[in-house]
Amino acid sequence: MIWRALLCLSLSLPMLLSCETSKLDAGQPQIHQTSVNGVALSYEQEGDGETVVLVHGAIADYRAWDLTRDAIAQQYRLIAPSNRYFGDAPWPDDGAKFSMQTHADDLAAFIRTLDAGRVHLVGWSYGSDIALVVAVQHPDLVKSVFAFEPSLTTFVTNAADRQAISSDQQQAFGPAVMVSKRGDQQAALRPFVDGVNGAPGTYDLLPERVRAVLSENARTIPLQLNAPPPPAITCAELGKIAVPVAIVRGTATRPFFRIAADTANRCIGGSRLVLIQDGRHLAPVEMPKAFDTALLAFLSAQH
Secondary structure, three states: OHHHHHHHHOOOHHHHOOOEOOOOOOOOOEEEEEEEOOEEEEEEEEOOOOEEEEEOOOOOOHHHHOOOHHHHHOOOEEEEEOOOOOOOOOOOOOOOOOOHHHHHHHHHHHHHHHOOOOEEEEEEOHHHHHHHHHHHHOHHHEEEEEEEOOOOOOOOOOHHHHHHHHHHHHHHHHHHHHHHHOOOHHHHHHHHHHHHHOOOOHHHHOOHHHHHHHHHOHHHHHHHHOOOOOOOOOHHHHHOOOOOEEEEEEOOOOHHHHHHHHHHHHHOOOOEEEEEOOOOOOHHHHOHHHHHHHHHHHHHOOO
């Protein structure tokens, strides 16, 4: 998949901004690029039907969905963009504009370029945060939201939960922060992935192609760890989301993600809490069939 992206990036600028690579292999997604808010964003497209937009999380790009996208594309038009600064393309600046609000603004503008009306938004971790922000700020663009383990916690107000989140975040990210501050982002990958999944040894057990995507996005770790505060989305604002919402988490996930997911579910009246049995934060790559089953069941219920 990397070579297809490089093929697009090798084109002249006019062709780059409208790059629509034809399907070179049966069953493979098309690679496109479009200009959004002054930057070029790459995205994958596959399948036909209602539009489902997949939003990746930290240290990733559109390839985060490689193990799950084909099952979805059999029934839907699947669109998977890479957020600004992610992927292997040169950054448009020094990373100073990296923020959840920037990515939400980009996603909203990106959806408008699709000219597909309201879309189904599917997010994973940081991608779920972006999807929820867009659902709050741009309800006219969203048909439904499937948010797997959001990391946004601005709507968590319970004091005990806030303390538990702070303690668990320190355990999850503390080792990676220390390594990242020394400037070795490749070395920070292992503690970051193991920490976020709450399972030592997770990184070493991931498929090689997943580790390759993580390695190519390791340069985003300092941006992610030093990003400005996210939009201060409140529980009341989440409660105004009027479209169908599934808040999804694994039963074995860290307290941090469990509290965020359960609170979001309580804030959004009528939302469904979907549990992936024995799943952790990396369930989309560790348990792709279980993830697809949950997602397709939710999407089919919207027809």
